[in-house]
Amino acid sequence: MKENGSGTSITGVSQGDIILNYSGTNSFVGLFPMSFGTNNSGAVSGTFTYQGTNGTFTGTATSTVDAYGTLSINDTMGGSYSGTVTRLRIDQTLSFSIPPIFNNIGTLTQTSYYYYDNSINNIAFRYNNALLVSGFLGVNENIETLESTILTTLSTNTIENETFVILYPNPAQDFLHIKFNKNDRINTIEIHDYLGRKVYNSNKKNHVITIENLKSGLYILSIKTDSGNLITEKFIKK
Numbered sequence: 001m002k003e004n005g006s007g008t009s010i011t012g013v014s015q016g017d018i019i020l021n022y023s024g025t026n027s028f029v030g031l032f033p034m035s036f037g038t039n040n041s042g043a044v045s046g047t048f049t050y051q052g053t054n055g056t057f058t059g060t061a062t063s064t065v066d067a068y069g070t071l072s073i074n075d076t077m078g079g080s081y082s083g084t085v086t087r088l089r090i091d092q093t094l095s096f097s098i099p100p101i102f103n104n105i106g107t108l109t110q111t112s113y114y115y116y117d118n119s120i121n122n123i124a125f126r127y128n129n130a131l132l133v134s135g136f137l138g139v140n141e142n143i144e145t146l147e148s149t150i151l152t153t154l155s156t157n158t159i160e161n162e163t164f165v166i167l168y169p170n171p172a173q174d175f176l177h178i179k180f181n182k183n184d185r186i187n188t189i190e191i192h193d194y195l196g197r198k199v200y201n202s203n204k205k206n207h208v209i210t211i212e213n214l215k216s217g218l219y220i221l222s223i224k225t226d227s228g229n230l231i232t233e234k235f236i237k238k
Contacts, residue, residue: 001029001170002026002169006028006031007028007029007030007031007032008028008029008030008031008032009022009026009027009028009029010022010026010027010029010061010090011026011169011170011171012170012171012236012238014218014234014236015110015128015130015132015143015145017050017051018048018049018050018108018132019048019049019050019217019218019236020046020047020048020057020094021046021047021048021049021171021236021238022044022045022046023045023046023047024044024045024046024047024056024058025042025043025044025045025046026044027042027044027061027063027090027092028040028042028061028063029063029088029090030063030065034065034086034088035065036065036066036067036068036086037064037065038063038064038065039062039063039064039065040062040063040064041060041061041062041063042060042061043058043059043060043061044057044058044059044060044061044092044094045057045058045059048096049216049217050137050139051137053098053137054098055096055097055098055099055102055105056096056097056098056099057094057095057096057097057108058094058095058097059092059093059094059095059108060092060093061090061091061092062090062091062092063088063089063090064088064089064090064091065086065087065088065089066087066088066089067086067087067089068084068085068086068087068118069084069085070082070083070084070085071083071084071085071115071124071125073124073125073148081124081125081148083117083118083119083124084117084118084119085115085116085117085118085124085125086115086116086118087113087114087115087116088113088114088116089111089112089113089114090110090111090112090114091110091111091112092108092109092110092111093107093108093109093110094107094108094109094110095107096108096134098136102136105134105135105136105137106132106133106134106135106136106137106139107131107132107133107134108130108131108132108133109130109131110128110129110130110131111128111129111130112126112127112128112129113125113126113127113128114126124148125146125147125148126145126146126147127144127145127146127147128143128144128145128146129142129143129144130142130143130144131143165178165179165180165223165231165233166178166179167179167221167233167235170235170236171235171236171237171238172211172235172236172237172238173212173237173238174210174211174212175208175209175210175211175212176208176209176211176221176235177207177208178206178207178208178209178221178223179207180207180223184225184226184227184229185205185225185226186205186206186207186223186224186225186226187203187223187224187225187226188201188202188203188223188224189201189202189203189204189206189209189221189222189223190202190221190222191209191211191214191219191220191221191222192219192220192222193215193217193218193219193220199214199219200214209221211237214237215237216237216238217236217237218234218235218236218237219234219235219236219237220232220233220234221233221234221235
């Protein structure tokens with residue numbers, strides 16, 4: 001995502017094997033804080049990558065603040081959460097082409113929900129459902145993901161004591177910045193490509209990584225902290 005005086009826009013996303021780069025027209029979300037009932041809709045365009053196939057896409061995206069209330073999560077493995085949240089819904093309908101010959105080779109219909117904790121303005125929970133259909137690419141896939149981002153466990157007294165990482169910009173071109181909370185320290189950093197191959201390794205405490213030599217695509221950054229935590233985040237290399 002990118003932010004400026006006009007608001008926040010989506011510049012790139014990855015969902016399963018598909019990577020979207022909104023290089024033509026970004027998906028505008030809105031100017032935060034967004035009040036209940038806010039609605040922004042417009043055209044989007046850019047390029048896509050799917051299992052080695054490259055092309056372009058066009059479509060529409062709509063962002064709506066459509067609900068607020070109390071969110072309660074009880075994950076027997078990850079912990080629990082309960083708080084007052086505001087929900088942001090983003091709907092996208094995209095059509096894919098491989099210029100100059102193959103037009104309208106498939107569609108992506110995607111709905112995402114972001115639940116923002118009202119007390120700390122962070123995302124507490126994310127849900128995404130994407131339907132990718134393309135006879136040309138031989139795919140008819142429904143991808144559903146759910147992610148809790150600020151669960152607390154029995155060993156954690158407060159949300160502020162948790163370790164969190166933010167990578168920016170994402171997608172990134174030459175440098176990737178790591179925003180790391182002050183309650184822990186970086187021990188080692190590794191980057192793997194989507195095939196699981198290690199392409200970067202460092203035991204330096206750097207918060208800025210040079211990635212200009214990486215090929216364009218989806219990568220997973222793994223950080224091991226001094227306290228023994230292992231944190232993984234996805235990013236896109238332009």
